[in-house]
Amino acid sequence: MNRQELDRKMLLLQRGDEQAFEDIYNATHRGLFAFILSICRNYHTAEDMMQVAYIRLRTTIASYKAGSNAYAWLYTIAKNATLNELNRQKHEALVDPEANAERFGTYDIEDPDTPVASAMNRVLNTTERQIVTLHVIVGFKHREIAELLGKPLGTVLWTYNNALGKLKKELNKENDNED
Amino acid sequence: MKIKDIKDKLKQEEGQTKVPDVLERAKRAPINKLLTGETPLQAFSRTLAMRLLVFATLLLVVAIFSLMAMWLAPTHPAEQPYCYVSVTVLQGEEELHFGMIAKSDGNVYLCCKEKRWSFAEKPAPMAFSSISELYQLKIDDKVYVRTISDDRALAKELEETTTSELRSSYYALPDFSPSGFVLNSAFASSVCRDELKEYLAALGKKVSADPSSQELIEAYLSLLGA
Numbered sequence: 001m002n003r004q005e006l007d008r009k010m011l012l013l014q015r016g017d018e019q020a021f022e023d024i025y026n027a028t029h030r031g032l033f034a035f036i037l038s039i040c041r042n043y044h045t046a047e048d049m050m051q052v053a054y055i056r057l058r059t060t061i062a063s064y065k066a067g068s069n070a071y072a073w074l075y076t077i078a079k080n081a082t083l084n085e086l087n088r089q090k091h092e093a094l095v096d097p098e099a100n101a102e103r104f105g106t107y108d109i110e111d112p113d114t115p116v117a118s119a120m121n122r123v124l125n126t127t128e129r130q131i132v133t134l135h136v137i138v139g140f141k142h143r144e145i146a147e148l149l150g151k152p153l154g155t156v157l158w159t160y161n162n163a164l165g166k167l168k169k170e171l172n173k174e175n176d177n178e179d
Numbered sequence: 180m181k182i183k184d185i186k187d188k189l190k191q192e193e194g195q196t197k198v199p200d201v202l203e204r205a206k207r208a209p210i211n212k213l214l215t216g217e218t219p220l221q222a223f224s225r226t227l228a229m230r231l232l233v234f235a236t237l238l239l240v241v242a243i244f245s246l247m248a249m250w251l252a253p254t255h256p257a258e259q260p261y262c263y264v265s266v267t268v269l270q271g272e273e274e275l276h277f278g279m280i281a282k283s284d285g286n287v288y289l290c291c292k293e294k295r296w297s298f299a300e301k302p303a304p305m306a307f308s309s310i311s312e313l314y315q316l317k318i319d320d321k322v323y324v325r326t327i328s329d330d331r332a333l334a335k336e337l338e339e340t341t342t343s344e345l346r347s348s349y350y351a352l353p354d355f356s357p358s359g360f361v362l363n364s365a366f367a368s369s370v371c372r373d374e375l376k377e378y379l380a381a382l383g384k385k386v387s388a389d390p391s392s393q394e395l396i397e398a399y400l401s402l403l404g405a
Contacts, residue, residue: 016210025202033198047199054205061210114192116185136186137193164182171180 001027006070013061025054028071031138032078038133039082041121049085053078071140072148079130079148119170128163131156259283261396262328262337265371266310266345269321277314278375280396281337283330289403293378310341316348318355324364325371327392334392338366375399 001009006027012020032053037046056077064073120129130149134140142160146153180188264279276293290313316322324341328334342364349360365371375395379386384398 013210018206018210021206021210022202025205029200029202030193030198034193034196043199047201050199051201051204054201055208058205058208058210114195116188117192117196120189132189136189164185167185168180168182171185175180 003069003071007067010061010064010070010073011066013058014064021058024057024074028074029054032074034133034137035075035130036078036082038120038129039079039126040086041129045082045085045089049078049082052081052085056081069144069147072144075134075148115174116167116171119167119174123166123170124163127151128159128166131160132163132167135160260328260330260333260393261400262326262330262333263371263375263392263396263399264310264337264341265323265325265327265368265374266314266341267323267325268314269323270317271319275314277310278399279310279337279341280400281333283333291403311344311348316345316352318352318360321361322363324362325368326366327368327371327375327395329391329393331367334366338364 001023006024009020009024009027013024029050033046033050036049036053037043040046040049053074057074060077064070120132124132127149131145134145134148135142140148142156143153145151145160146156149156151159260283262281262283264281266277266279268275268277277290278293279287279290281287290310292313322345324338324345326334326338326341328337342362345362346360349355349362372392372395376386376390379395379398379402382402384402386394386398390398
C-alpha cells in the first residue's frame with residue numbers, strides 16, 4: 001500500500017470505518033513488527049507493543065492530519081510506545097538487566113534459522129538495527145527514515161552503510177569459522 | 180557474503196518470521212470518539228461551544244437566582260432598636276425640651292430642641308453628639324431625663340449616660356452647689372412615651388393606638404426627615 005492509499009485509509013478510519021482499519025493493519029503489521037523487534041529484540045514485548053501501537057492508532061486517529069505521512073505517523077507511535085515500555089521495564093527492574101538478558105530482550109532472537117537477523121542483533125546497536133530494518137525490510141527510503149528518526153539524511157546513510165559493513169564482517173567471520 | 184546477499188537473506192528471514200496477529204485485540208479499542216468524521220479542530224470547536232453553552236447556562240441560572248434573591252429580600256434592612264431620650268429643663272419660668280435619638284450601639288444619632296406645646300413646630304435635627312453641646316446648664320436648672328426604647332438595656336444605658344453627662348457639666352460650673360442641682364431621671368418611662376405620642380399628634384404624625392417605642396421613634400425620625 002503506497003502512502004496516498006494509506007492516507008486515504010487513515011481518513012476513512014477517522015470516520016469510523018472498521019474495514020479501513022483492517023486494511024491498514026494488513027498493509028503495515030509485518031513491517032511494523034519487524035521495526036518494533038529491531039528496537040526491543042524481544043518477541044513478546046514486540047507483540048505487546050504492536051498491539052499498543054494499533055490501539056493508539058485507533059484511539060488517536062482524530063489527530064491524524066490528511067496528507068501527512070501516515071507511515072511515519074504509525075511508526076512514530078510504535079517507536080514511542082516501545083521506548084516507553086523499555087524505560088518502564090528498566091525502572092521497574094529490581095534486578096540487573098545484564099544478568100536478566102532474556103527478560104530485557106537482549107539477544108532474545110538467536111535463531112540458527114535466521115543467522116543474519118541474529119548477527120544483526122549481536123553486532124548492531126538500536127539505531128543501526130532500526131535503520132537497516134526500515135530500509136531493507138520495510139522498504140523506507142533513507143530520506144523517510146531520516147524524517148522518522150529525526151536524524152540528518154547524511155547520518156542515516158552513513159549509519160546504514162556502516163551497519164551493513166559490520167554485518168558483512170560478522171557474517172564472513174562466521175562463515176570462516178564454519179569452514 | 181555480499182551486501183546484496185545480506186539484504187536478500189534478511190528479507191527472506193523476515194518472511195519466515197511468524198508475525199503475531201493482534202488485529203482482533205486491537206479492534207476492541209474504541210476508534211476515536213470522533214466517529215462523525217469531524218476534524219480535531221471541528222471537535223475542539225464543538226467542545227468549546229458546549230463549554231460556552233454550559234457556562235452561559237450557569238451564568239443565566241446565577242442571574243435568575245440573584246434576581247429572585249433581590250426580589251425576596253426585604254426592601255429595608257432589619258430595623259435596629261432606637262432609643263429616644265427626652266430632656267426637659269425647667270429654667271426659671273421657661274421650660275425647654277430636647278429630644279435625642281440614639282442608635283443601638285449607644286451613639287447619639289441626632290439631637291434637637293423641641294418646641295412645645297402652644298405652637299407645635301417641627302424640630303430641626305442638629306449635628307450634636309451629646310446634650311451638653313446643645314444646652315448650656317445653669318445653676319438653678321431642674322432637669323428631667325427620660326428614655327424609652329424597645330431595648331430596655333439600651334434605654335437604661337442612655338439614661339445613665341445622659342444624667343452622668345449632665346451631672347459632670349453641673350459640677351464643672353464655677354459656682355455649683357452639691358445640693359442645688361435637681362436632676363430626675365427614668366428609663367422606659369411611660370410619661371415620656373405619652374408625651375412623645377402627644378407631641379407627634381400635635382405635629383400631625385399619626386401613630387397606632389398603642390404604639391411601641393420603636394414605632395414612636397420611627398415616626399419621630401420620619402418627622403425630622405432623618
